[in-house]
Amino acid sequence: MKMTRPYIICHMVTSIDGKVTGDFLYRPECEKATEVYYEINRNYNVDGFICGRVTMESSFTNCWYPDLSAYDSVEDKRDFIPHNLSGFYAIAFDPKGKLGWKSSIIIDDDPGYGNAQIIEVLTKQVDCRYLGYLQKTGIPYIFAGETEIDVKTALFKLKNLMGIGTLLLEGGSIVNGYFERADAIDELSLVVAPVVAKGEDKPLFTDACIADYRLLDVKKCDYSVIWLNYKKDKSCTE
Ligand SMILES: NC(=O)c1ccc[n+]([C@@H]2O[C@H](COP(=O)([O-])OP(=O)(O)OC[C@H]3O[C@@H](n4cnc5c(N)ncnc54)[C@H](OP(=O)(O)O)[C@@H]3O)[C@@H](O)[C@H]2O)c1
Numbered sequence: 266m267k268m269t270r271p272y273i274i275c276h277m278v279t280s281i282d283g284k285v286t287g288d289f290l291y292r293p294e295c296e297k298a299t300e301v302y303y304e305i306n307r308n309y310n311v312d313g314f315i316c317g318r319v320t321m322e323s324s325f326t327n328c329w330y331p332d333l334s335a336y337d338s339v340e341d342k343r344d345f346i347p348h349n350l351s352g353f354y355a356i357a358f359d360p361k362g363k364l365g366w367k368s369s370i371i372i373d374d375d376p377g378y379g380n381a382q383i384i385e386v387l388t389k390q391v392d393c394r395y396l397g398y399l400q401k402t403g404i405p406y407i408f409a410g411e412t413e414i415d416v417k418t419a420l421f422k423l424k425n426l427m428g429i430g431t432l433l434l435e436g437g438s439i440v441n442g443y444f445e446r447a448d449a450i451d452e453l454s455l456v457v458a459p460v461v462a463k464g465e466d467k468p469l470f471t472d473a474c475i476a477d478y479r480l481l482d483v484k485k486c487d488y489s490v491i492w493l494n495y496k497k498d499k500s501c502t503e
Contacts (some may be wrong), residue, residue, distance in 0.1 A: 266323075267300050269421060269424060269425070269484055270417070270420035270421055270423070270424050270449065271312070271420055271423055271424050271429045271430055271431055271432045271476070272429075272430065272431045272432070272451050272452070273315075273420070273432055273444065273449055273450050273451050273452070274303065274309065274311070274431070274432070274433050274434065274442065274450075274452040274453070274454055275433075275435075275441055275445075275450045275452070275453050275454070275469075276302070276306060276309070276433045276434070276435055276454040277302075277435065277441070277453075277454070277455055277456070277469060278290065278295065278298050278299060278302045278455075278456045278457075278458055279455050279457050279458070279469060280295060280460050280462040281457060281458070281459065281460065281461050281465070282458075282461050282462055283468050283469055284462035284463075284466040284467060284468055285436055285437060285441070285466075285467060285468065285469050285471075286436075286437050286438055286440050286466050286467040287463055287465070287466030287467070287503055288462075288466075289458065289460045289461070289462040289463070289466065290458075292457055292460055294458065294489070295458040295460055297458075297486070297487055297489055297490050298456050298457070298459075298489075298490045299456035299458075301456050301486045301487075301490050301492065302456045303377060303438060305454060305456065305492065306375075306377040306378075306433065306435075307375075307376060307377040308321070308430075309431075309433060310431050310452075311354055311431045311432055312352065312353065312354060312376075312419065312429045312430050312431055312432060313353050313354030313355060313381055313382075313384075313429065314354075314355060314356065314360065314378070314381070314432060314433040314434070314435050315342055315356040315357075315431055315432055315433070315434045315435065315440070316355075316356075316357060316366050316395055316435050316437075316439050316440065317357070317358050317411075317436065317440030318357065318358060318360070318363055318364060319359045319437055319441050320435070320436050320437045320440070321355075321359070321364055322363075322364060325366075325371055325372075325373070325378075326365050326366060328365075329365040329367065330363070330364075330365035331365050331398050332450040333392060333394040333395060333397075333398060334394070334396035335398075336394045336398040336401060336404050337374045337394070337397040338393035338394050338396075338397055338487050339393050339394075339396035339397050339400060340358075340393050340500065342389055342391070342393075342408060343408070344405075344406065344407045344408060344422065344426065345396070345399065345400060345405055345406050345407075345456070345479065346405045346407070346426055346427065347403065349379075349384050350405065350427070351370070351380070351382040353380065353381050353382065354381055354382050354383075354384050354427075354429060354432075355371045355378065355381035355382065355383045355384070356383075356384045356386060356423065356432065356437055357368075357383060357384070357385050358386050358388065358414050358419070358440050358443075359385055359386065359387060359464060360386075360387060360388040360390060360391075360410070360414050361387075361388070361390050361391060361410070362385070362390075362391035362395035362396075362399075363384070366383055366402060366404060367402075368402065369382065369383055369402055369403035369404045370382055370383065372382060374443065374491055383404050383405075384404070384405050384406065384407070384423075384427075385399060385404055385405070385406040385407075386406070386407055386409055386414055386419045387406050387407070387409075387414075388408065388409065388410045388411055388412055388414055389408060389410070389412075390411070390412055401477065405427075407422045407423070407426070409422065412499075413443075414443065415447075416443050416444055416446075416447035416449050417447055417449065420449060422478060425485050427471070428492045433454075434450065435469065438467035438468060438469065438470065438471045439467075439471045441469060441471070442470040442471035442472045442473060443468045445470040445474070445476060446470075446472065446473070446474060447475050447494055448476075450497065452481075452494070452495065452497070453478060453493070453494070453495040453496075454492070454493075454494055455469075455492070455493040455494075455495075456486075456490060456491075456492055457490065457491045457492075457493060458489075458490065459489040476495065476497070477497070477498055478495035478497055478498070479495060479496050479497075479498050480493070480494075480495055481494045481495060481496050482494040
């Protein structure tokens with residue numbers, strides 16, 4: 266069967282009770298799980314990673330935002346895909362264009378993230394001057410939806426316009442939920458930390474529906490961390 270979207274592996278650290286956001290991630294008991302998580306990330310031979318706007322902000326942009334008055338308006342809301350892109354991508358699901366990037370690539374020491382070419386996935390809600398800013402900064406963007414990002418459209422474009430074959434989906438809970446509801450997750454890679462989270466912390470998928478996964482592999486990574494690998498029985502890459 267020909268794949269019309271990239272193969273998606275949702276790779277996350279979870280608490281024992283299946284949460285993925287919150288203070289538990291910063292506890293000393295979670296350190297080994299985080300180390301294992303980054304190691305697995307580097308070992309997956311993928312074309313890039315996807316994160317929601319909030320995760321990109323907390324991990325990479327530190328809430329910096331450009332002064333949009335300094336940029337031309339691009340009224341024509343069409344995809345912008347320059348040639349000569351690198352083959353490793355950081356894909357930001359940023360419907361309203363809230364992320365401020367200082368360059369077109371991710372600056373990070375970890376080879377699982379550093380030097381990734383940023384791609385913005387937007388909706389028609391975005392400010393036209395934000396498009397001018399992205400163009401000036403050399404950041405490609407695609408449109409997928411009017412107010413919410415339509416996951417299927419976004420993935421179709423990433424595959425068919427940019428030739429992207431396999432991606433890690435690396436959270437948080439909200440973007441994971443959008444993917445799960447769109448039936449767009451093929452595999453789960455869960456690093457379980459020996460910690461219970463707070464009640465208000467968010468689960469692996471916000472607003473999930475029932476779905477079946479098959480357990481492929483389980484590894485005890487040290488005395489405290491477990492890696493669980495699941496696959497969707499009916500991997501829907503059509
Ligand atoms: N445990 C782990 O392995 C792991 C990994 C990554 C992150 N995290 C944690 O996750 C936290 C953030 O998670 P989160 O669930 O709050 O946020 P998130 O999923 O990172 O980002 C959510 C935001 O992304 C945008 N978005 C994503 N998909 C969309 C769609 N299909 N349509 C419209 N908008 C879409 C929206 O942006 P707007 O709000 O701009 O509309 C939405 O509010 C971080 O603080 C981090 O600590 C944990």
